[in-house]
Amino acid sequence: MNPRARVLLLNPALGPLDYRVDPGQDVRPGSIVLAPLGPRQWTGVVWEADRMPSDAEVGDNRLRPLAGVYDLPPLGEPLRRLIEWTANYYLAPPAAVLRMALSSASALDGARTVTEYRATGRVPDRLTPQREQALERIGERQGLVRELAAIADVSDAVIRGLVKAGAIEAVEVSVDDPFLDPDPDHARPDLSADQAAVAGRLVEAVRAHAFQPFLLDGVTGSGKTEVYFEAVAEAIRQGRQTLVLLPEIALTEPFLKRFAARFGHAPIAWHSDLRQSQRRRAWRAIATGEAKVVVGARSALFLPYAKLGLIVVDEAHETSFKQEDGVMYHARDVAVMRGGFESCPVVLASATPAIETRQQVALGRYEELKLPGRYGVAQMPDINEVDLLRDPPPRGRWLAPTLVKAIEETLERKEQALLFLNRRGYAPLTLCRTCGHRFQCPNCTAWMVEHRLMARLACHHCGHVMPPPAFCPECKAEDSLVACGPGVERIADEASALFPDAKTAVVTSDTLWSPAKAAEFVGRMEAGDIDIVIGTQLITKGYHFPNLTLVGVVDADLGLAGGDLRAAERSFQQIAQVAGRAGRGAKPGHVYIQTREPSAPVIRALVSGDAESFYAAETESRRAANAPPFGRYAAIIISSEKLEEAVETARLIGRTAPQVDGMHVFGPAPAPLAMLRGRHRQRLLVHARRALDVQDVIRQWLGALEWPRGVRVAVDVDPYSFV
Numbered sequence: 001m002n003p004r005a006r007v008l009l010l011n012p013a014l015g016p017l018d019y020r021v022d023p024g025q026d027v028r029p030g031s032i033v034l035a036p037l038g039p040r041q042w043t044g045v046v047w048e049a050d051r052m053p054s055d056a057e058v059g060d061n062r063l064r065p066l067a068g069v070y071d072l073p074p075l076g077e078p079l080r081r082l083i084e085w086t087a088n089y090y091l092a093p094p095a096a097v098l099r100m101a102l103s104s105a106s107a108l109d110g111a112r113t114v115t116e117y118r119a120t121g122r123v124p125d126r127l128t129p130q131r132e133q134a135l136e137r138i139g140e141r142q143g144l145v146r147e148l149a150a151i152a153d154v155s156d157a158v159i160r161g162l163v164k165a166g167a168i169e170a171v172e173v174s175v176d177d178p179f180l181d182p183d184p185d186h187a188r189p190d191l192s193a194d195q196a197a198v199a200g201r202l203v204e205a206v207r208a209h210a211f212q213p214f215l216l217d218g219v220t221g222s223g224k225t226e227v228y229f230e231a232v233a234e235a236i237r238q239g240r241q242t243l244v245l246l247p248e249i250a251l252t253e254p255f256l257k258r259f260a261a262r263f264g265h266a267p268i269a270w271h272s273d274l275r276q277s278q279r280r281r282a283w284r285a286i287a288t289g290e291a292k293v294v295v296g297a298r299s300a301l302f303l304p305y306a307k308l309g310l311i312v313v314d315e316a317h318e319t320s321f322k323q324e325d326g327v328m329y330h331a332r333d334v335a336v337m338r339g340g341f342e343s344c345p346v347v348l349a350s351a352t353p354a355i356e357t358r359q360q361v362a363l364g365r366y367e368e369l370k371l372p373g374r375y376g377v378a379q380m381p382d383i384n385e386v387d388l389l390r391d392p393p394p395r396g397r398w399l400a401p402t403l404v405k406a407i408e409e410t411l412e413r414k415e416q417a418l419l420f421l422n423r424r425g426y427a428p429l430t431l432c433r434t435c436g437h438r439f440q441c442p443n444c445t446a447w448m449v450e451h452r453l454m455a456r457l458a459c460h461h462c463g464h465v466m467p468p469p470a471f472c473p474e475c476k477a478e479d480s481l482v483a484c485g486p487g488v489e490r491i492a493d494e495a496s497a498l499f500p501d502a503k504t505a506v507v508t509s510d511t512l513w514s515p516a517k518a519a520e521f522v523g524r525m526e527a528g529d530i531d532i533v534i535g536t537q538l539i540t541k542g543y544h545f546p547n548l549t550l551v552g553v554v555d556a557d558l559g560l561a562g563g564d565l566r567a568a569e570r571s572f573q574q575i576a577q578v579a580g581r582a583g584r585g586a587k588p589g590h591v592y593i594q595t596r597e598p599s600a601p602v603i604r605a606l607v608s609g610d611a612e613s614f615y616a617a618e619t620e621s622r623r624a625a626n627a628p629p630f631g632r633y634a635a636i637i638i639s640s641e642k643l644e645e646a647v648e649t650a651r652l653i654g655r656t657a658p659q660v661d662g663m664h665v666f667g668p669a670p671a672p673l674a675m676l677r678g679r680h681r682q683r684l685l686v687h688a689r690r691a692l693d694v695q696d697v698i699r700q701w702l703g704a705l706e707w708p709r710g711v712r713v714a715v716d717v718d719p720y721s722f723v
């Protein structure tokens with residue numbers, strides 16, 4: 001056995017280091033090990049020495065021994081190659097990528113049991129009102145002390161007192177209980193002929209155990225989910241694992257229910273909201289291959305699947321698949337790479353595919369599968385524009401008479417309406433009528449957004465909050481502050497004023513921040529407990545409410561402002577998605593789009609239903625500008641708490657830009673968000689032809705430079721955010 005192992009530690013500041021392997025230690029590439037470094041021990045993974053050069057060559061006799069090898073399956077070769085590829089492509093330290101694979105520290109060792117508590121049924125000698133309340137609320141439930149305290153709404157001390165008094169007892173619970181396997185034949189749907197043809201092709205690809213990317217392109221409600229479930233069923237039959245990536249955690253709950261209805265049991269969910277014990281249980285089941293189907297946010301992509309047979313990226317056009325901090329990767333693109341390394345099919349499902357994805361189809365790299373119409377009797381909704389210049393709302397209001405009338409008719413029919421505005425809070429800007437003072441975040445180049453539900457002003461970039469001011473801090477005038485423009489809360493107020501008997505609900509990341517909240521919302525919608533939903537982009541995708549027949553887009557022009565290269569495409573996708581929430585059942589759907597620019601190509605495409613010519617025009621303008629997917633960009637973002645340092649470093653980087661054929665460097669310039677979380681930001685934009693290895697150029701360019709410790713230089717390859 002090789003007495004030496006090269007180990008990538010979970011420390012992004014370090015390259016790989018060599019350790020001595022003692023006889024009896026079973027170490028091979030991928031083994032998860034514990035290694036000493038200074039006074040500490042670090043977790044790491046053994047790598048092939050020739051794939052991971054180390055600049056710290058140490059003689060055999062000076063090597064420190066490995067401290068231990070975890071009793072876990074080694075990370076597979078496909079995952080190791082994926083980690084290398086991701087680090088290389090996105091210019092990230094390999095250890096930072098590895099950390100996403102080993103994202104549950106408690107999964108590696110830690111106890112196999114946790115101590116939970118439950119009532120014994122014995123009544124304590126001293127029964128205070130608090131104790132009585134606690135026992136009543138806890139009932140049959142079981143959990144950690146802190147979880148029971150939360151259920152009972154008492155302090156931890158009350159629960160501990162009850163344990164001492166014998167009314168609550170400890171139980172050891174195994175955290176590695178097996179998961180129930182989904183049954184591929186539990187409730188198979190009758191597919192339409194179109195659906196069956198597409199499902200058949202996917203099933204064939206799953207059986208082939210070979211890499212094949214697909215674009216599953218079908219209008220909202222055409223049965224894309226139903227169809228890829230057939231591929232999932234086949235993967236289960238083949239004894240292989242499936243990963244389904246969803247863009248938002250809020251979407252997982254309805255998805256889990258639907259999955260359980262089809263397969264008899266819920267899949268394994270992976271997202272940031274998991275408790276530690278759930279995280280451990282899921283991670284280990286994924287690593288051993290016991291987990292058959294995993295549904296997760298983008299962070300599920302790097303988990304150590306033992307035997308991956310299928311990857312699905314649902315709502316694949318969603319920009320939330322792009323991670324904007326740490327390793328700035330795009331989960332859709334990395335999912336396709338993982339499919340390549342694992343030799344399995346990858347299905348990108350979308351009603352509004354990204355131009356990047358359509359281009360891959362055009363090049364013959366992805367196979368396109370189409371579902372032309374809605375399933376069953378459901379028809380696509382009719383889409384109407386509301387010209388805000390000709391049909392304006394009354395002063396100080398935001399809903400035009402045409403839309404108000406449509407809401408009224410919807411409510412009369414006892415159907416549900418959805419108003420879409422992609423702006424959280426009550427008003428995006430507060431200003432003083434007397435002196436014109438505007439409330440700005442002290443840490444960011446951004447206005448403070450008024451949130452009436454929470455009674456505060458908040459910065460949407462850094463989270464800074466302040467109580468609503470009683471007077472203007474500038475001119476001290478009282479009662480002089482006015483809210484400018486609408487957010488969803490303001491639209492909800494307007495809807496309530498117009499329809500006092502209607503039950504409204506505001507759906508944003510402020511109100512729907514956990515799977516439980518999302519489930520509660522879905523329950524209320526299904527029970528008819530909500531008449532009008534007012535929501536941000538969170539409401540635009542995935543939901544299926546048959547009684548929802550009206551969608552009003554409050555401000556279709558909002559997404560077009562800002563001038564980023566994907567603004568028109570994104571606007572089109574967002575409005576098409578939200579329109580897709582209308583009329584998904586037997587009742588016909590209606591969509592009203594409020595706009596000041598009814599002749600804009602985005603609006604024309606939506607109203608006429610001619611997506612193809614919109615996409616064709618967008619694609620042509622990208623080609624003409626050599627913008628993605630035809631050329632590529634990389635952003636270099638320099639930030640520091642000291643303005644001078646940021647500017648100096650940005651200038652240094654700009655000055656030393658290499659002359660490379662087919663590459664252009666723009667900037668440096670202050671970023672549009674010139675200050676973020678108290679750091680000053682400068683940007684450079686690298687524009688290059690597709691074939692150029694721009695990462696290599698940037699690596700050498702920045703690698704030769706030095707800058708002050710307080711300066712951060714981040715490279716965003718294929719950026720989606722231009723602020």
Ligand code: ADP
Pocket residue numbers: 189190191192195218219220221222223224225226227375544
């Ligand atoms: P998409 O993912 O394309 O938006 P879904 O798969 O969510 O479409 O289908 C829309 C609705 O139609 C869902 O309620 C789904 O259960 C139903 N549906 C689609 N195809 C079938 C089918 N073959 N049999 C029964 N119900 C179906």
Ligand code: ZN
Pocket residue numbers: 441442443444446459460461462463464677
């Ligand atoms: Zn801020």
